Amino acid sequence: MCQTGGTEGAKEMAEKLESEGFNITTVIVPEEVCDNRVMKKDARNIEEELQHTDAILTLSCGLGVASITEVLSNKFPLIPVFVGTNTEFMGMTERIGRFYMRCQGCGDCLLNETGGICPITTCAKALMNGPCGGMVEGMCEVGNYEKDCGWVLIYKRLKQLGRLDLFSKLREPRNWSESGHQREVVWR
Ligand code: SF4
Ligand code: SF4
Structure with a gap:
């Protein structure tokens, strides 16, 4: 809704990073990134890719970063989660x-x-x-x-x-x- 990410935004960011020499292991667009239950399910689907991942970049708000960090903290404690946006507030549209x-x-x-x-x-x-x-x-x-x-x-x-x-x-x-x-x- 804020157009900070989504399918198109994630694809655009992946292409940009690739053009700068980064190797993208996977790109996912979770239904609700701040919901631990959804994130756990999505994380299970990409476990193989996560084995070869050095860092995660999320285009969500800060809650998404917190949720991903918590969900992965046991199995993948060494993968840092970076935020690609600056959360200003929770807004009315x-x-x-x-x-x-x-x-x-x-x-x-x-x-x-x-x-x-x-x-x-x-x-x-x-x-x-x-x-x-x-x-x-x-x-x-x-x-x-x-x-x-x-x-x-x-x-x-x-x-x-x-x-x-x-x-x-x-x-x-x-x-x-x-x-x-x-x-x-x-x-x-
Ligand atoms: S919104 Fe009104 S009451 Fe509040 S600081 Fe501004 S002028 Fe003063
Ligand atoms: S809407 Fe109600 S809960 Fe929200 S900041 Fe204002 S007073 Fe507080």
């Missing part, structure tokens, strides 16, 4: 070529109070009680007034919903120390 960050997975969601618009990602300062003094005519000072102020968007949406009471509600400062540590979800 407006259309191919237009992606927007709308959630950072902060673990303390307050969308129910903000009309479904995330202040962490739409407010440049991730404020809890905006808009701040840097808002001018609905635009944000960060980035030279080119982007909408997230809190104005939230205000407009809550007004539309008849829930401006939520806008006036004072929200406590956020405990950011909770968002930096390693997180996991294990429920079975």
